[in-house]
Amino acid sequence: MSTFFPHVDILALKKFAAAAAAGEQAYRLSRSATIVSSPSTGKRKGKGKVQDRKPPYPIVTGCEDTYHVGEQMILITFDPETVPLGPHSMLAHFPRGRPTYTTKALVGMTQIIRDHAQIIAPKIYGYYDNVPNPINAEVVLLELLPGECLDDIWANLVPRQITTVCARLGELLVKLFNCRSPVLCSETDVPDSPPRTAAASARYRRPILLGPPFDEGPLIHMEPQNAPTSTHDYLFALAQRPERIFGCREEMPGGRETGWPGSVPLSDTDVAAARATWKRLGHLIPYHSGGFYLPGSLSPDARFTAHAVLQSRGFGVRHRDMQMARFVVRWAHPGDVHSDATLALTGWEHAARAPLWSCARMPPWLEPHLHPFERITWECQRSARQFVFRSIFHGDLVPQAHAWEWVVAYVYGSTERWFEGLVGAHWGFRDATEVLLVRLRDHWMGERPDVPFPLDVNEKYCSDLPGVGGVPARPDGVQSSERVVETEELKWDLVMDRLSSDVSATQEV
Known part of the structure; x- marks a missing residue:
């Protein structure tokens, strides 16, 4: 449970982050495969064949409150072996x-x-811009710069x-x-x-x-x-x-209401x-x-x-x-x-x-x-x-x-x-x-x-x-x-x- 955001469904947040990390890995994998393709034949070289192997699904190892770049956020970390192409971490930001x-x-x-x-x-890996949603809050998953x-x-x-x-x-x-x-x-x-x-x-x-x-x-x-x-x-x-x-x-x-402490209404x-x-x-x-x-x-x-x-x-x-x-x-x-x-x-x-x-x-x-x-x-x-x-x-x-x-x-x-x-x-x-x-x-x-x-x-x-x-x-x-x-x-x-x-x-x- 988050101290900063007690209303957030942490389990749902972890699932959302894992799915976003998997999508990012697939994107990076496709870019890597394109880069190592042969310009003349279009066939992939040996490196591309290795990258064709499907990586394991991202596993979340940490979900902690953090204060970063002037904001309260949740830092999500992944098992590096399950995200070989990254990201190894991302930030859950809840806009106010x-x-x-x-x-x-x-x-x-x-x-x-x-x-x-x-x-x-920061790159954006995923977001929910409305409620209701599985996390019970608007959230943006950001790159940890x-x-x-x-x-x-x-x-x-x-x-x-x-x-x-x-x-x-x-x-x-x-x-x-x-x-x-x-x-x-x-x-x-x-x-x-x-x-x-x-x-x-x-x-x-x-x-x-x-x-x-x-x-x-x-x-x-x-x-x-x-x-x-x-x-x-x-x-x-x-x-x-x-x-x-x-x-x-x-x-x-x-x-x-002026918003000043102790002030009377206009x-x-x-x-x-x-x-x-x-x-x-x-x-x-x-x-x-x-x-x-x-x-x-x-x-x-x-x-x-x-x-x-x-x-x-x-x-x-x-x-x-x-x-x-x-x-x-x-x-x-x-x-x-x-x-x-x-x-x-x-x-x-x-x-x-x-x-x-x-x-x-x-x-x-x-x-x-x-x-x-x-x-x-x-x-x-x-x-x-x-x-x-x-x-x-x-x-x-x-x-x-x-x-x-x-x-x-x-x-x-x-x-x-x-x-x-x-x-x-x-x-x-x-x-x-x-x-x-x-x-x-x-x-x-x-x-x-x-x-x-x-x-x-x-x-x-x-x-x-x-x-x-x-x-x-x-x-x-x-x-x-x-x-x-x-x-x-x-x-x-x-x-x-x-x-x-x-x-x-x-x-x-």
């Missing part, structure tokens, strides 16, 4: 979130990432190893950025397991967008958010969440104020879809190029939970500090399509936080970001495709990212949102004094109140370009000058 859709998103996004983005991610959890080894890495990890991280960020789609969605179009009726299958496989803002509170029990096809529609969907809960004839239960006045605030935020959406805050000092060609990136109708992939524990490092030569490494990322149920300016961001452990127990000091974070930037620019001395677009989106999309977090905050943070609207107005007046701020803000919120909970206390990197450390040190203005001098050449930068 919106029923059915979260499991489908994990499977679909993993397939997209592995097949199209060429990013190292070889390597070390970055969270466990970071403190002991030497500078050379940190440089290597940051280089691989930069490559990964650009690959996510370049994995484009014309629809803002989570990849959930995967087969049902166990099979459903045709009508139910069509419902669960339609394009939708998952994510914490759209699955908060009672929203998780409502129909999922349909996949938008534009940045404006995406931000508008974020702003409409309070109306979906409180604007109906019958208010959705649980909408007034009153009628609180609800009315939250709905009014998010309606006001909706009026700011046209200015935050991309490019409004581009500095006037850029040349016309540079502005055109930057606008094309920030307002792109092709959307990349954003992973919303890139905590350090999600990364797995595998050294080419363990023990050699000069060894190269590969970097894998897990937790793909937390990934979805997003605007390019939203995709261009650092993992949270490389961004300073006002927290007394930072995982990495601000100085080390700054150094690590520099290594990541250099990798994005050069990629082991070979320029990466569209790397310059990531740079443009990161530098000039900072206000858009902050506004996305603001309009996507929980409606219970209404007072903090009004504080930040005052700060947004001040930022607007400093960056775009030629355009009047379209909203009236209440000056009583001008006191220096910190942000609360999920709402940032100040804009995420929203500063004038001369005050952004990376902008100054890497001379982004020179980058944009190069863009303006030869737009076509920038694709090779």
Whole structure:
């Protein structure tokens, strides 16, 4: 019996894992037989004849609770003699979130990432995306990636190893950025397991967008958010969440609960104020879809190029939970500090399509936080970001495709990212949102004094109140370009000058 998952039928899980391992062995056996076939005659050589022998059925020797890559899972191990081609172990992961859709998103996004983005991610051996099923839970059987959890080894890495990890991280960020789609969605179009009726299958496989803002509170029990096809529609969907809960004839239960320990439910006045605030935020959406805050000092060609990136109708992939524990490092030569490494990322149920300016961001452990127990000091974070930037620019001395677009989106999309977090905050943070609207107005007046701020803000919120909970206390990197450390040190203005001098050449930068 599992302590982590007492409701799981362990015997059924073992049978499911054994069947998945047998299927994987058969797949690897067929590939091996194809590889050793004679190219001229098509007849298999001696090695192929040996492989024609049917391997014994996988026998499970262990089924233990484990904590891996930031998640509670069950580690399943097999008798190596019964799985000569592997896998010798696999992980049973039980996705948490919106029923059915979260499991489908994990499977679909993993397939997209592995097949199209060429990013190292755990292979999926099998899954159940609905209940009832023999295991009594939604489950995904994942590959146990070889390597070390970055969270466990970071403190002991030497500078050379940190440089290597940051280089691989930069490559990964650009690959996510370049994995484009014309629809803002989570990849959930995967087969049902166990099979459903045709009508139910069509419902669960339609394009939708998952994510914490759209699955908060009672929203998780409502129909999922349909996949938008534009940045404006995406931000508008974020702003409409309070109306979906409180604007109906019958208010959705649980909408007034904030989730904070000891807090009281929202009153009628609180609800009315939250709905009014998010309606006001909706009026700011046209200015935050991309490019409004581009500095006037850029040349016309540079502005055109930057606008094309920030307002792109092709959307990349954003992973919303890139905590350090999600990364797995595998050294080419363990023990050699000069060894190269590969970097894998897990937790793909937390990934979805997003605007390019939203995709261009650092993992949270490389961004300073006002927290007394930072995982990495601000100085080390700054150094690590520099290594990541250099990798994005050069990629082991070979320029990466569209790397310059990531740079443009990161530098000039900072206000858009902050506004996305603001309009996507929980409606219970209404007072903090009004504080930040005052700060947004001040930022607007400093960056775009030629355009009047379209909203009236209440000056009583001008006191220096910190942000609360999920709402940032100040804009995420929203500063004038001369005050952004990376902008100054890497001379982004020179980058944009190069863009303006030869737009076509920038694709090779």
